[in-house]
Amino acid sequence: MNTPEILQARVRAVSFEAEGILGFELVPMPPLKELPAFTAGAHIDLLLPSGLTRSYSLLNAPHERHRYVIGVNKDAASRGGSRYMHETLRAGETLSIHPPRNNFPLDENAARSVFIAGGIGITPMLSMIARARALGMPWQLHYAARTRRHAAFLDLLQGWRDEPGAEVSLVFDQEPGAAMMDIAAIVRGLPADAHVYCCGPLPMLDAFEKAAAGLPPQRVHREYFAAREAAATEGGFVVELARAGKRIQVHPGQTILDSLIDAGIEPPYSCREGVCGTCEVRVLEGVPDHRDLVLSADEQAANDRMMVCCSGAKSARLLLDL
Ligand code: FES
Known part of the structure; x- marks a missing residue:
C-alpha cells in the first residue's frame, strides 16, 4: 500500500x-x-x-x-x-x-447502460451519464427519492432527459399515492446488451442484488455507501508485515486496522466499513476472511488483496505487503 x-x-x-x-x-x-x-x-x-x-x-x-x-x-x-x-x-x-x-467504473464498451439510483446514490451516476453522453452511449436512469424536494440535481437531469438515447424515470416514493421503485421489473426488462449500475441505500441494493443474481456478473455493477455485515473482529490470528518486518497479534474485539494502529502503523483508511477501498492491502500469504463490498466475488476468491478495516483471516497467519 x-x-x-x-x-x-x-x-x-x-x-x-x-x-x-x-x-x-x-x-x-x-x-x-x-x-x-x-x-x-x-x-x-x-x-x-x-x-x-x-x-x-x-x-x-x-x-x-x-x-x-x-x-x-x-x-x-x-x-x-x-x-x-x-x-x-x-x-x-x-x-x-x-x-x-474508482471502485465503480463505467464499462465504456457496453452497448448501453442502465443506472438505478436512490437518494444521494445519484452522484456517481451523474458523472457516468456525462461520460455516456460524451461516448454517444444510450442510457437509462431510474432515480428514486423520498419526495421531489429530496431529489438532487433534477435541473441537470431535466436538461438531459430529452436528448436522443436518453431515458429518465423518477420515483418519489413518499409522496401521496406513490409506490416504491420496482427494481425487479427494471432488471427483468433490461436489454440483453445492457450493463446495469446501482447505488443507493441498503434496502435498494439488497433488492438489486436479488433481482440481478441471475445476470452475468460482468454486466452488474454496484456501489455501497455503508457496510452490509459487521467487520471481522474475532481476532486470534497473526499479521506479519513484509516490508516493516513486524509481527502483530490481532486480538478478539479488534480489526486488523485497529491492531495496526495500536502497533504504531497507520495505513490509509477512510470509511472503516469496507466500502471505499482506501485501506486495500496486498496479501502475500494466508487466506483473508473478506467482509468488504469493494472487491468482486472473483477478486475476493483470488485472495491476493483485502480491506484491512473490515476483513479478518481464515488462516492463522496473514503476510501483508506493508
Ligand atoms: S477504509 Fe474504506 S474500505 Fe477500508
Whole structure:
C-alpha cells in the first residue's frame, strides 16, 4: 500500500441541491493548475480537520480538470463528516483531499447502460451519464427519492432527459399515492446488451442484488455507501508485515486496522466499513476472511488483496505487503 498524495483544494462554491443535500465545487490551489484526471464513477477522500476521512463520489463530467463537484447528504446518524460539511465548511475555505480513485467504473464498451439510483446514490451516476453522453452511449436512469424536494440535481437531469438515447424515470416514493421503485421489473426488462449500475441505500441494493443474481456478473455493477455485515473482529490470528518486518497479534474485539494502529502503523483508511477501498492491502500469504463490498466475488476468491478495516483471516497467519 502506498500512502496517497495529499492535495489542497479550495471550496469555490456551496450550493443547495435538495432538502438535506449540498453541492460543493472544489478547485485547485496554486501552484496546481489542474486537478488530477478521473474516470466516471470515481470518488475522492476528503481529509477533514477533525481527523475524519470521508469519501464522496465526483459528479461532474470526467473530462473536467478545473474542478471536482461532490454532493453531500446530511446524514442524521453523522459521525461528524456530513455535519461538518453542512454546518461548518464555507465557500473560500481549503480542504485536503486524496486524488480520485474508482471502485465503480463505467464499462465504456457496453452497448448501453442502465443506472438505478436512490437518494444521494445519484452522484456517481451523474458523472457516468456525462461520460455516456460524451461516448454517444444510450442510457437509462431510474432515480428514486423520498419526495421531489429530496431529489438532487433534477435541473441537470431535466436538461438531459430529452436528448436522443436518453431515458429518465423518477420515483418519489413518499409522496401521496406513490409506490416504491420496482427494481425487479427494471432488471427483468433490461436489454440483453445492457450493463446495469446501482447505488443507493441498503434496502435498494439488497433488492438489486436479488433481482440481478441471475445476470452475468460482468454486466452488474454496484456501489455501497455503508457496510452490509459487521467487520471481522474475532481476532486470534497473526499479521506479519513484509516490508516493516513486524509481527502483530490481532486480538478478539479488534480489526486488523485497529491492531495496526495500536502497533504504531497507520495505513490509509477512510470509511472503516469496507466500502471505499482506501485501506486495500496486498496479501502475500494466508487466506483473508473478506467482509468488504469493494472487491468482486472473483477478486475476493483470488485472495491476493483485502480491506484491512473490515476483513479478518481464515488462516492463522496473514503476510501483508506493508
Ligand atoms: S477504509 Fe474504506 S474500505 Fe477500508
